Amino acid sequence: MLRLPSQNTDTEWNSNWKDIQPTLRKVRRSMASLRTSSLKVMRVSQLDSDILDIELVDILKEQLWSALSLFKPTIKENLEPELLGLLNLVLFKLSIYDSSATYGAQLQNLKYRNEWKHGGAFESIAKDAPITKTQKILYGLFTVGGQYAWTRANRYITAKGWGELDESDVRNKVYRVLQTGEKYWKAFSLINFLVFLWNGKYRTLIDRVLAMRLVYSKKSMNRQVSFEFLNRQMVWHAFTEFLLFLVPLINVEKLKMKLMRMLLPKSYLVSSKGYDKLPINQCAICHDNTSNENVPVGQVQNFTIHNPYETNCGHHYCYYCIQSKLSVFGDEWPCLRCGEKVSEIHKYIELVEDGKETEKRDEKEEINESSS
Helix, strand or coil: CCCHHHHHHHHHHHHHHHHHHHHHHHHHHHHHCCCCCCCCCCHHHHHHHHHHHHHHHHHHHHHHHHHHHHCCCCHHHHHHHHHHHHHHHHHHHHHHHCCCCHHHHHHCCCCEHHHHHHHHHHHCCCCCCCCCCCHHHHHHHHHHHHHHHHHHHHHHHHHHHHHCCCCCCCHHHHHHHHHHHHHHHHHHHHHHHHHHHHHHCCCCCHHHHHHHHEECCCCCCCCCCCHHHHHHHHHHHHHHHHHHHHHHCCCCHHHHHHHHHHHCHHHHHHCCCHHHHCCCCCCCCHHHHHCCCCCCCCCCCCCCCCCCECCHHHHHHHEHHHHHHHHHHHHCCCCCCCEEEEEEEEEECCCCCHHHHHHHHHCCCCCCHHHC
């Protein structure tokens, strides 16, 4: 049976491909040991993605708490770790487990890749090795499960007071072990963050342990830099600082009172509140201050003038009341009884004559008349 030329070519090609495999493996191994340019991923993009993820969790958390506000408060207090764990689990399933990237990383054009497959010369190759299912499960176990377990255990130990027990007690030893473990975790996390700032590879300690590195999902995408938002924020910040400097220099209450005197007639300012009809021994300012507050029903109000002072228009007020008004409004404050501007005040002394003083005065007048 005769073979066609195409069949002969395919057979020779397959045999040649098999023969060259050992050589290709040697080339790959030698390339892995070669030194190539390292992959550079912007650190600010990785940190921004983490901030976006935290803000997303905070927004969803606020919505969850507002939905639970209609129920008993004990539900939120008792089940807070479980509710937060369920929320983080849903976010993990819809982000990292399904698309190998968090929502914040997707907004920053980032994704996770399996760094174990990119050693040596394969660090900067065009195709990224996806993270395995095992890495995803372990990541969710460490982040979601670890955070829930630590929060629940910490709340339980604190509520039971294990840290206050005797040092020989097993529960106190467990408490000290957990506290020591927390210190070591924070120390290693700090060291990992410093290393991240140096080489920009692994943002968190869990990423380093699982060899999950954030890289660009689309390498050909240009980073659009716009300073419009930054310029707007700088302008508003400068304007806010100017207002904070200017507002204390302006007496707003005095300005408002001056506008009211210019726009409203004097008769309206006096008759609208009816303080011109109060008894003479009653302080109109005390009455005005109390009218703006919520007074319990049935409470007896006392507006008697204490330490009376007389204004230039002839009306009397408590010294503290009239002095506080003049210190705020100056000479723009109108009298609550007549509407005139109060420009000066002086102490009012009421002359009280008893019977004995009157008799002595009458006797003295009679003596003066007889002597004359």
